Amino acid sequence: MRFSHLHEISALCAEESTTIGRLMIQEQVQETNTTEEEIFRQMSDYYEVMKEAVHRGQTQDTVSRSGLTGGDGKRLAEYLRAGETCSGDASALAMAYALSVSEVNASMGRIVATPTAGSCGVIPGVFISAQERFGWDDEHMVHGLFAAGAIGYVIANNSFISGAEGGCQAEIGSAIGMAAGAMVELRGGTPEQAVHAVGLALKNTLGLICDPVAGLVEIPCIVRNGLGAVTALAAADMALAGVRSAIPSDEVIDVMLEVGSAMPSKHRETAKGGLAQTPTGKRLTESLTRNTSIKKNKS
Amino acid sequence: MRFKDVFSIIGPAMTGPSSSHTAGAVRLARVARHWLGAQPDRARMTLYGSFADTYKGHGTDLALIAGLLNYDTDDHRIPDAEQWAEQAGMTVEFAVNGLPAPHPNTVRFELWKGEDQRTLLGSSIGGGSIHVQQLNEFRVNLTGELPTLVLLHSDKPGTLGAITSALGAAHINIAYMHVDRKGRDGEALTAIETDSSAPAELIAELRSLPHMYEIKMINLKKGAESDAV
Numbered sequence A: 001m002r003f004s005h006l007h008e009i010s011a012l013c014a015e016e017s018t019t020i021g022r023l024m025i026q027e028q029v030q031e032t033n034t035t036e037e038e039i040f041r042q043m044s045d046y047y048e049v050m051k052e053a054v055h056r057g058q059t060q061d062t063v064s065r066s067g068l069t070g071g072d073g074k075r076l077a078e079y080l081r082a083g084e085t086c087s088g089d090a091s092a093l094a095m096a097y098a099l100s101v102s103e104v105n106a107s108m109g110r111i112v113a114t115p116t117a118g119s120c121g122v123i124p125g126v127f128i129s130a131q132e133r134f135g136w137d138d139e140h141m142v143h144g145l146f147a148a149g150a151i152g153y154v155i156a157n158n159s160f161i162s163g164a165e166g167g168c169q170a171e172i173g174s175a176i177g178m179a180a181g182a183m184v185e186l187r188g189g190t191p192e193q194a195v196h197a198v199g200l201a202l203k204n205t206l207g208l209i210c211d212p213v214a215g216l217v218e219i220p221c222i223v224r225n226g227l228g229a230v231t232a233l234a235a236a237d238m239a240l241a242g243v244r245s246a247i248p249s250d251e252v253i254d255v256m257l258e259v260g261s262a263m264p265s266k267h268r269e270t271a272k273g274g275l276a277q278t279p280t281g282k283r284l285t286e287s288l289t290r291n292t293s294i295k296k297n298k299s
Numbered sequence B: 001m002r003f004k005d006v007f008s009i010i011g012p013a014m015t016g017p018s019s020s021h022t023a024g025a026v027r028l029a030r031v032a033r034h035w036l037g038a039q040p041d042r043a044r045m046t047l048y049g050s051f052a053d054t055y056k057g058h059g060t061d062l063a064l065i066a067g068l069l070n071y072d073t074d075d076h077r078i079p080d081a082e083q084w085a086e087q088a089g090m091t092v093e094f095a096v097n098g099l100p101a102p103h104p105n106t107v108r109f110e111l112w113k114g115e116d117q118r119t120l121l122g123s124s125i126g127g128g129s130i131h132v133q134q135l136n137e138f139r140v141n142l143t144g145e146l147p148t149l150v151l152l153h154s155d156k157p158g159t160l161g162a163i164t165s166a167l168g169a170a171h172i173n174i175a176y177m178h179v180d181r182k183g184r185d186g187e188a189l190t191a192i193e194t195d196s197s198a199p200a201e202l203i204a205e206l207r208s209l210p211h212m213y214e215i216k217m218i219n220l221k222k223g224a225e226s227d228a229v
Helices: A006-015 A020-032 A036-059 A072-081 A089-106 A122-134 A138-158 A168-186 A191-203 A221-240 A249-262 A279-298 B019-036 B049-058 B060-068 B078-087 B159-169 B200-207
Strands: A110-112 B013-015 B042-048 B091-097 B105-113 B116-126 B129-135 B138-142 B148-154 B174-181 B187-194 B212-218
Touching: A006 A020, A006 A138, A006 A191, A006 A249, A020 A036, A020 A138, A020 A168, A036 A072, A036 A089, A036 A110, A036 A122, A036 A138, A036 B013, A072 A089, A072 A221, A089 A110, A089 A122, A089 A221, A122 A138, A122 A168, A122 A221, A138 A168, A138 A191, A138 A249, A168 A191, A168 A221, A168 A249, A191 A221, A191 A249, B013 B019, B019 B049, B019 B060, B019 B105, B019 B116, B019 B129, B019 B212, B042 B049, B042 B060, B049 B060, B049 B091, B049 B105, B060 B078, B060 B091, B078 B091, B138 B174, B138 B187, B148 B159, B148 B200, B159 B174, B159 B187, B159 B200, B200 B212
Parallel strands: B042 B091
Antiparallel strands: A110 B013, B042 B105, B105 B116, B116 B129, B129 B138, B148 B187, B148 B212, B174 B187
């Protein structure tokens, strides 16, 4: 790849009068020695999987394997149809779809890791709700996924994308940054604006710990995917309006690395701290352990 | 760069709920199956670290069984893998081990097919990526990202030269190579990660080399089946 930082992406796009999505396709062709058609088909297949996951979460019961979660994506869509949302219809739909995809994930359904399974709801939530709203075709959306991929590539290689390494700021934060930048591009914003959106979004997730109850990708992961989708939309709006990230986005990514490295291990997916160790978190964990051992004794 | 391309960020398509505990587990088990070269009759998997602590809730056990059945990370049969294994006549058992492991998400496979017994030690390192550290107690360093030839041979001069010459003549580029031996003059294992799959003729040629015991092909490309090798 010819870029390893966001400022290099916007410089390359400016020099070559191209978009982040098109730049990423070109670099991927070069890197993997495959054809553009093949790469585009692969990403289109992934987008189909995302759409199926939204559909499944909105139409079927998605109770997780633990039984702890499920049905919130549908609940939110029903509330939206009843009118009177607080955050606006666009936000509520993105949230509903993001929750649905995360719930499909928790129920062992099929999803795409974007960038991980724990953060798989944010990008489909933002993309699919926006596609319905703006009437874009699938090809446009797939270009957007390449833009999201380019942003994620920079974050992953300069900081981290997994909660176990850098806390939830790394996992959900990366997804939000990717979705925010891609949304700017989908709306016709400049690559420079897209890069600002990434920094604006990441600033709001810095320091977020990874504290899953019982170590499962459910509480608080699912809800954070929903809220993450809204943060991405908001950051995209700021950037499209001309708001700039006063601290350059590449420096925000470096801060994520600094903060994540300083996080104690109890706040990095070990379930030994945070929400996982609240009285309720502990009670849920114990009840799951008890059920498992009952099942074990029976078998 | 730790992450090489766009699809290491967007993707894989997978069955939830965790890229580390589910997708990575499927891929580790697929490598184990390809290393055995057949579907095992019996499998015993020992889980370490976070795998040992949370495998039930993440379906890591189902993912491991699915990989042994050669399913891909997004196969819809993963949640019912136990039943499919039973139908396929494969017996599986799980054990947990509290000892320190090379990585928090580590699993050790013991696989049996008739008289043949194999072991593999590997870890799931995040986002569905894996690291295989041992094959039958030989040290290796494999990712499963590239087609991989595993050759068991005796530790004799000229063997590695003959192997690499044959690959070169067939225009197969070696990306990474790992060699380990049990002792001087003893059994040796060479694992070669290549940029493209080795054709059947090349494998036949390698098999006919002196001091060669056997060759296995590990290929995690979607739907790839290496049992025939």
